Amino acid sequence: MSEPVLDYDQVLANFDPVLGLEVHVELNTASKMFCGCATGFGAEPNTQVCPVCLGLPGSLPVVNQTAVESAMRIGLALNCSIAAYSRFARKNYFYPDQPKNYQISQYDEPIAYDGYADVDVDGEVFRVEIERAHMEEDTGKSLHVGGATGRIHGASHSLLDYNRAGVPLIEIVTKPIVGAGEKAPQIARAYVAMLRDLLRALGVSDVRMEQGSLRCDANVSLMPKGSTTFGTRTETKNVNSLRSVERAIRYEMTRHAAVLTSGGSIVQETRHWHEDTGITTSGRSKEEAEDYRYFPEPDLAPVTPAAAWVEQLRATLPEPPAEKRKRLQAEWGYSDPEMRDVISVGAVEVIEETIAAGCGAQAARKWWLGELGRRASEQGVDLAEVGMTPAQVAQLQGLVEAKLVNDKLARQVIDGVLAGEGEPKEVVDARGLAVVSDDGALTAAVDEAIAANPEVAEKIRGGKVQAAGALIGQVMKAMRGQADAGRVREIILERLS
């Protein structure tokens, strides 16, 4: 049931997009937001639950201090003000994955508000203003049974696991992003990428989009060119990779434009993003606006951070990403275009870690933007999730520099590492990929090639050194690539001198 869309250029010719991004971050605290249950991902169902996070009668929440500190650090890193008086509020709605049928969240008194973050798109800096960052709790997970492929529609019943219920979440909400024009989808992607890097640098979250520890909801609306009145927005959920952020927003812009251009109007609704088909579909249309009946959570005390506490947390902030990038570029000696490429593919951190593991700056860039970048985009994952760690990349480069493998073999080593065959060195050993450095074996192969190609050998003897290439190729083939081409060339020239 794909809907009509308008060509992207036509969208931009007639409309200005307005975006709003809501990012939910699962904190990596040891225990949950309001109880002492563990938060580890992937535990057996309902083994990390207690009366509090199951919402059993009589249980009461108690706030996790580390979660509050993480929230404040996130707020500070996003240049927010930290509220001198902040409260939790109940958001009331019935849903089986919400044990109490209210979520403890924050409403009009969030812990952090009025901030900003600068994102870099194609070398141009765009400022995204932050409305607020607030604390809340995650829901349980439903398994839908009896329908097709675990979908809710057509399911006969559902099974609930509350291990995730009560895991601390920080919701970061932008102010409306206006004036982004055609770059709106890229800016959104860059913003989420920036948040991911920032949160990782803060050490407050695993920020694994594929596991749902970083989730993005994208609000999109269009206003006719020249208008300053926002159009009706849709909220697209389930946008769980950087690439999807960009694609989903772009798709919604083209869909909105098609509806508006054909004289229709946008329905304010939740949309679901489908990674496979690249479209969004309508969620249940809400006949009546949700009425969450927010009120201050009477089971919890207000949070009133003293200035000293805030300053103490501010002192723990990592270097701001923009400044850090300037410093790293200088340290690494990258040109502006090189650094821009590195930033745009989100390789700063992996390169930094690779260099820290002993790799040269240019080599690190070559691996991450070359071979590994290609594989990441093939798999549709971020570099950090490609399956090879910075330490492994550094080790591989060490093998290349020691001439144990050449570039071609190195690609096979990467295959092995990604296939789970172990560290690069182990792959080399297990697959027998090391280049043959035994001159005896090489000399024998060279002699064979000379014997098989007398006319080429004659040319070389005659001083046409560039003809050696053909013989090198023969030798490399005979050695199944496991030879250092430079050394083969030397031997050929020795034998034919």
Added chain:
Amino acid sequence: MDQLLTTNAAQLGAAIGAGTTSSEEVTRAHLDRVEAVDDTVNAFLHVAGDEAIAQARAVDAKIAAGEKLGPLAGVPLALKDILTWTKAPTTCASRILEGWIPPYDSGVTERLLAADIVILGKTNLDEFAMGSSTENSAYGPTRNPWATDRIPGGSGGGSAAALVAFEAPLSIGTDTGGSIRQPASVTGTVGIKPTYGGVSRYGLVSLASSLDQAGPCARSVLDAALLHEVIAGHDHRDSTSIDQAVPAVVDAARNGDVSGMKIGVVRELGGEGYNPGVQQRFDEAVALLTRLGAEVVEVSCPNFDHALAAYYLIQPSETSSNLAKFDAMRFGLRIGDDGTHSAEKVMAMTRGAGFGREVKRRIILGTYALSSGYYDAYYGTAQKIRTLITADFTAAFEQCDVLVSPTTPTTAFRIGERVNDPVAMYKADLCTIPSSMAGNAAASFPIGLAPEDGLPVGLQVMAPPMADDRLYRVGAAVEAALAEQWGGPLWQQITPLTTEGAQA
């Protein structure tokens, strides 16, 4: 009647500790009494006989082994069925929780067990503690032992009635708008609502989180104080629990001297709408306090006039949210799960069938008061009135050590009399609600029988937050003076319940 049944908890504890009687003997006597009279009284929803005997034997064994136990060790107690205990169902007198056995003990339950108190069972209440008569229980009303056609007050009617039915010398109540104090008043017993935050709410099924408070109920002031000391104190699992030393309530109950105390009579809590007999006994009590050396003054707390209205916005609002968890998904009753109904529908069907009328009324009312467009006019305004009430208290406590009033405007009304008139029912809490709203300590003490109907009247004493000890000073002074006047405690004037067979 067996003398063990009419002996106060302090004396029972002493006798058990000294070995002149055993906890098992005392416990058995009370279980027998429950067996004999509870068909009439219906104070208990669940009697945990075997568990109680096992507990009693364990206490006796400790004493035999020479362990030094607390003053209430081995004494039986009745627990309001809104506090969790793993050994019995917690139903909150609702169908929706029928048979639910909680997997954890409440903070109060833990402290009771740690003090070697024997829990006999769970007492009846208005469903989810919503009511002033215990008629809203899904399991039938509790009857007032003073006159079994009368209500025992509510919501803690079971915990209060059990004391004067001599089914237990101690009980635990919970008070949101008066649910400890009003039942104490109409049953002629002692009921204390400690300062909000003084006793852990962990494991107390929430009615209105910012108002709920558990407290001790007993036939004597000293017994209440001893129980208060057991259950009070900081609990890190309750974020609203006060991290301070428990006021010296036992010392105050033993001392009972009001000479030099300044006592304020709240002008707004009396006069029109109060039964003459209630007003008369109250006036006599005030005169008695003066004779005992207290300085009595009149104080005005004008905003108390708005307390009832504000309460009936705040309490239903919080309740509508607190009771959302009763949805048939994880525990409790489930109706309509036959494969044809959605989860949403099953939730609605279960809540429709599982909640009683008053609960539904208040949930709907609270949903309305919190809904967008009405929040400021209702919930927001009520919270402001709360500020004004607290300010009235603060000003009054600058002049006085304690404030006093009748606990409730009338004596026990007849069962059925107000069930169809919610507003009249709500007025039973007129005097008790201000302290609920402000969170300060308050209590009800028996001060006699109303001449017109021979039913008990209570004196409400209100003290500043964390000055709970002052309640006991006043209560003990009044209790001693009246006992002298009457030749014994008020409960001696009760007409014994007719029991089948088991006349001791």
Added chain:
Amino acid sequence: MALSVDDVAQLARLARIELTPDECAALAPELEVILDSVAQVSGVAGEDVAPTSHPVPITNVFRTDEVRPSLSLEAALAGAPAVEQDRFRVPQILGEDA
């Protein structure tokens, strides 16, 4: 203050309580009486009065981020109306994909 039977039905939907038409009809006038009697509060407190949401002015109550034992699986599921694959079994959910 008028509260129609439809209003009551709408509130009941919001509160997830199935009410019969008779119950709605009975509740509407009862709620109206209550609302009338609480209506006196409007205008009592001026703009300058701060709301009190909590009787005791406690702030900054936290717990240390330490893992405490959870319930056993058996205890966690003991009260469940229905269980399947160690999970709480609930009827078909109509709502959107979460």
